[in-house]
Amino acid sequence: MWTKQHKKRYLGRFVTPLLATAFCSYFGYHAIHGDLGLNATSEFEVRRIERVAQLDDLVKARKELERQVALMSDGSLEKDMLDEKARYSLNVSRSDEIVIFK
Numbered sequence: 001m002w003t004k005q006h007k008k009r010y011l012g013r014f015v016t017p018l019l020a021t022a023f024c025s026y027f028g029y030h031a032i033h034g035d036l037g038l039n040a041t042s043e044f045e046v047r048r049i050e051r052v053a054q055l056d057d058l059v060k061a062r063k064e065l066e067r068q069v070a071l072m073s074d075g076s077l078e079k080d081m082l083d084e085k086a087r088y089s090l091n092v093s094r095s096d097e098i099v100i101f102k
Contacts, residue, residue: 032038071081093099 030037034040068081068085072085087093
């Protein structure tokens with residue numbers, strides 16, 4: 001037999017929506033401002049673009065160095081190139097030469 005001897009709790013019906021709101025707010029905040037959120041993703045994209053540009057510069061510099069090494073290889077040794085690199089590295093010149101720095 002059922003008897004009605006307990007008080008009605010009006011706060012009981014607010015617990016579930018309150019917990020759901022807190023849950024959604026917590027994860028919503030971290031979805032935007034967290035380590036892997038939307039703001040962090042845009043910062044990662046900016047850094048990625050900067051590093052791609054830096055990589056392009058390094059690739060160009062490497063190709064230039066490879067070209068210079070190919071000119072100084074045994075099969076096609078160019079004396080002018082070897083002389084130029086030696087003088088630039090050692091910072092020497094003859095007395096009758098004019099040196100123009102770039």
